[in-house]
Amino acid sequence: MNLYEKIINKKEKIAVIGLGYVGLPLAVSFAKVTDVIGFDISKDKVKNYLNGIDVTKEVGNEALKETTALFTSNEEDLRKAKFHIVAVPTPINKDKTPNLNPVIGASKTLGKNLAKGSIVVYESTVYPGVTEEVCVPILERESGLKCGLDFKVGYSPERINPGDKVHRLENIVKVVSGMDEESLDIIAKVYELVVQAGVHRAESIKVAEAAKVIENSQRDINIAFMNELSIIFNKLGIDTKSVLKAAGTKWNFLNFTPGLVGGHCIGVDPYYLTYKAEEIGYHSQIILAGRKINDNMGKYVAENTVKLMIKANKQIKGAKVAVLGLTFKENCPDVRNTKVIDIINELKEYGINTLVHDPQADKNEVFDVYGIDIKEAEDIKDVDAVILAVPHEEYKELTLEDISSLYNNNYAHINGNKDIDDKKVFIDVKGIFNRNKAEKMGYLYWRL
Template sequence: MPDNPLTHSSIHSSTDHKIAIIGLGYVGLPLAHAFSEKYEVVGFDINGERIEELNRGYDRTLELDDTQMKEALENGMKFTTDLDEIADCNIYIVTVPTPIDSSNRPDLTPLIKASESVGKVLKKDDIVIYESTVYPGVTEEVCVPVLEKVSGLKYISTETLSTIHYPLSTELKGFYCGYSPERINPGDKEHTVTKILKVTAGSTPEIAKVVDDLYASIITAGTHLASSIKVAEASKVIENTQRDVNIALINELALIFDTMGIDTMEVIEAAATKWNFIKLTPGLVGGHCIGVDPYYLTHKAQELGYKPNLILGARQINNGMSKYIAERTIKEMISHDKKIKNANVLVMGLTFKEDCPDIRNSKVFDIIDELHDYGCRIDAYDPWIEEKEVDQKNFTFITDPFKRDKKYDAVIVAVGHKVFKELDRSQYETVSTGEPVLIDIKGIIKDPTWRL
């Protein structure tokens, strides 16, 4: 009787692991660096310019500094756009983005294309691990069929093995899958990839153990082995959905208190004196996680006939904050006798969070669009990004405004960069014309004209 393929695989020994990381953005590159300290790693990306920069030892996302890039290259890590250079790998980890389209529907195009690429080099007993955030079922219902079609191999899972009757007339030729949701926090130099506990899962109990051991070998914070790929997928998508709902509550309270003329931050400080109060602050919800992931869950829920009103309501509140801030800015300008048409407005900060160059889904651009519709002329300053990275359709990207002669009718501090926090109120006043209108979204200016 032939051996059960569930208990025999050529890649069960960690010494045999050769890893390909597919997608070298904020998630893939730090992961590749971490694995390169113990394994042979090849980083693959379709962006040729990105690959050239990485091979020179430069990471534009700034997730890895020059020293870390040098370490990775010295460890033998390679970066390539050539599929032939990852053909001899036996573990493929997919870390491509999973965005939403203009109608807030999941866009699985990057994930499908990455699966097609992996399928072209996939071999018997290889493991494909997905880290991209998805709704439960995407790995096995969307990605696996692509892998099977392109590779010509069979997906091996607990379910498929249960349909096989022994003895086998021929050896089963197939591949396995795993899922380990990314937990990267862009710009955070304390909670780096190896210091955040990792959820893992695999398509069979044995492969789940292989996947868990693989991550446990580099994740000092430990791992949590989920019972199935779908459970692991669901765990990721609710992490940011929970945060989105919590922030939406604080944002709605801020809108209510602003209408009442009450300082929201003072209310929060008072309420936070109770030991079990969760202290959150209002603000913009952007980035590639909190503002996107809930739509993956709501999409699947609605497909199944359930309307997730709370989650969708939270999304509506958070997506509406940019418009509210823009309107509030206009009201403050009017109350200070400022002209609106052709008014000069300075927006400080364009990234979705402080002290990182990530502008993905930044809601600051929505504020700019709203002000532009009112006829304002907007200059934007952000020391963390380069001019070439932004589409300046509705604004002008400038260098340090404090070294220019231009004055502004309103100044909006939209991002809490450390360099902005180090400025005092008088410095913001120096770039203002007439009575300053200082709009503080991040709570870093003393006695602003208005703060969220």
């Protein structure tokens, strides 16, 4: 009886290390068919899960209350499992180089508690070679076991899309890989227990690692192209959204739109690939160019906000600007690597005060990470400009009349030009409102 057969017969357990946006859905899904241990170093996170509180909003509170998964922050519980899935974040450092500390730390913890006959599968996004060249030596050193003889490894890149209720773990094809045919077969069959869309067996671990980083790099480059078009069309006085709508009538036009590109994947993964490329002597041309454009979009939005405020005769220093939305994407509480913070920081350079609101973000987390006090909806008032940065569903329910009520209507008319002074500066980053209607209502309206 191999490890897969023992798992389905509940004679061996699956352990998921890292219970964030990727690990939690994995643990809950696997727990429906087998015995699962969910491990995270955060005692607060584990406590929330044990109390049925889903801080990620990925599986829901009811699913947590009903799951049979054992959530724990006691690393010794990992010794009860033989199939381990590592799903910890892999961020970047301030200098844009890969920060492998989370995956290294998880490997050390797992290594101390690794049993002979185990299989370890990494899901964290890494550059090609990390699993075998970085993680395996740590596992061997900490466990005293030999990879290939006492335990085996594989890699299966996560494809979770936070906040997406359509593309879920179960219906996204899973890429799997193993160090040999035996481990590949077991890993594939284990994932097939929960992934209804099936699996793709990659030729090697490095192929699977590379596939992950190029998925998001490709998307990053396409969005960078849209952002560059937006900059060009803005200078030409052409509405980018209207251009894309017209171009999109062609059957093979790719449906990408300009926007802020942050988060734990698209805004990070390209740097993992370019870092490895630099190591082998190749300097990226296209990938880094796209990253440069996308990394500067927050500043670009802030600059255009200030330009419109000047046009509306607003006093810049000391002005109040409402920023609606802080998370890295809509309908998701994840604030990791959000580019909205770039807008806020750039406005501060001009002496502008920001009032930040977000119905999805965790207030305590935002304050701990960014030092920003998330305001209640009723506290957003008497502002000089509004930036709708993240199109949460809650904001899509607002009307232009609702937005209008947020402004300071006690304008000091400069040069007696009431027509200009009464204009309300509205930055609709993703363009969810009707431009023509906004302008007819007297808004100074701008969007990417």
